[in-house]
Amino acid sequence: MTTLDIIRKTKAAWSALRDADAETKNRLLTAMADSLVDHTAEILTCNETDLEAARGHISDVMLDRLRLDEGRIAAMAEGIRATVKLPDHTGRILSETHHANGMTIYKKQVPLGLVAIIYESRPNVTSDAAALTVKSGNVCVLRSGKEAVRTSTAIVKALKQGISAVGGDPDIVNILEDTSHESARVLMTADGLVDLLIPRGGAGLIRACVEQATVPCIQTGTGICHVYVDEYADLDKAVKIIVNAKTSRPSVCNAEEVCLVHRAVAERFLPMLRKALTEDRTAAGQIPVELRLDPRAAAVIPGTPAGPADFDTEFLDYILAVRVVDSVDEAIEHIQAHSTHHSEAIVTENDANAEKFVNGVDSAAVYVNVSTRFTDGGEFGLGCEMGISTQKLHARGPMGLDELSTYQYIIRGSGQTR
Structure with a gap:
């Protein structure tokens, strides 16, 4: 099948899904x-095969x-169950306007239709995407990266079996086993069929979709997420926040990539930062963070000199660019010059500076x-x-049920003409 x-x-x-009630979808x-759990x-067998093929x-x-x-996998299943507990917004009336001629204009939330997702090596995206599309009354076509295709296909197979078991149409969730550029191109240009395309992955994938898609x-x-340590920061708090933002899972898009430090606290804070991210992690048998330092930071602590691109790079690794x-x-x-408009943080005890930021x-x-x-x-x-949408139209930030919906106007009257 093509x-x-x-x-x-x-x-x-x-x-089979667009007009389904909340009970059916749940x-x-x-x-x-x-x-999925069953x-x-x-x-896991398919995942081990994917891992073995990807090593090196x-x-x-x-x-x-x-x-x-x-x-x-249990956490993925819990993510689906969390979606069950959410209110079903499909069909709700967003606004109601009464016209002078007696007709009533309703703005109604409705599903988009077919949502296509192109993503890379994160199998949990498979279940998350399927859950949100079903809950919002949409159907989905998934295209995983080649590194995760066996795992993602096994996940979809399990999801489809669950759908079939309760009398649903298993074709409301499908995956492309073809991971070629051609399959991506077809998704990007399926005008009249794909109602929304969502790329999840690195800058190259997102750029390709934005530039080539006709849907x-x-x-x-x-x-490229920043944490700014202000001159009025609680420095112990700042270290704790940065250790989490950088090292808890460096391969995800909300991980910190750049640390900005006010010059007034640089001499005290930077040695604390280096100790926490390099010395303490090495002593604990963990991967230390490579600090790429601008000249002012390098005058305070040792590290790697920052190159021209380091403040414009999503490292997705144990690397942190630092500037004073x-x-x-x-x-x-x-931040305005280098950010991708995803997530930024300030550490400060000064309310005025927090508000300015x-x-x-x-x-x-x-x-x-x-x-x-x-x-x-x-x-x-x-x-x-x-x-996570980094644009402003039609969605911004984490995309949930409302962002997978659109609206239509329903006008009721009694024979009005214009």
Whole structure:
């Protein structure tokens, strides 16, 4: 079956879901979660095959993104069950206007239709995307990267078996086993069939989709996330936040890539930062973080001199670019020049500086004294997420049920003419 055949088959299945009530959709989702757990052994076997094929070709950090275990599969199932608990917004009336001529104009939330997701080596995206599309009344076509295709296909097989077990149409969720550029091109240009394309992955994938797609496309994911340590920061708190933002999972888009430090605290803070990220991690048998330092930071602590591209790079690794700045205004200026508008944080005890930072930084998520790692649909109460939008139209930040919906106007009257 060709890519276009799969797209058409999936779009045809939308009629089975677009008008489904909340109880029906939740029954499907619960069965999907149960089936995912029931097929853990098969999924892990496929995952080990993917891991073996990828070793030596992708970094250890990216291998961790690819790797599944029983706990991660259980967490994926819990993500689906969390979606079950969310209110069903499909069909709700967003506004109601009464015209002078007696007709009533309703603005109604409705599903988009067919949502296509192109993603790389994160198998959990498979279940997250399927859950959110089903809950929002949409159908989906998934295209995994080649490193994860066996695992993702096994996950979809389990989800489809769950859907079938409760009488649903299994074609509401499909995956392309063809991971060639051609299959991606067909998805990007399936006008009239694909209602929204969402790329989840590195800058290259996102750029290719945005530039080549003729279907509506959301720009997501790339995260050059900053943490600014203000002159009024609690430095112990700053270390704690940065250790989490950089090292808890460096391969994800909400991980910190750049640290900006006010010159007034640089001589005290930078040695604390280096100790926590390099010496302490080495002593604990953990991977130390390579610090890439601008000249002012390098005058305080040892590290690697920062190159011209280091403040514009999403490392997705144990690497952190560090720069010393003279003010909160300079920190904001740097972020505006180098950010991908994903997530930024300020660490400060000064309310005025915090407010200046929040108002001055034009990113989807802005934090005060919090790690950037919280930019996540689950953490934001969305159940799971489809991706992090770094644009402003039609979605921004973690994409949940509302962002997988559109609206239509329903006008009721009694024979009015114009």
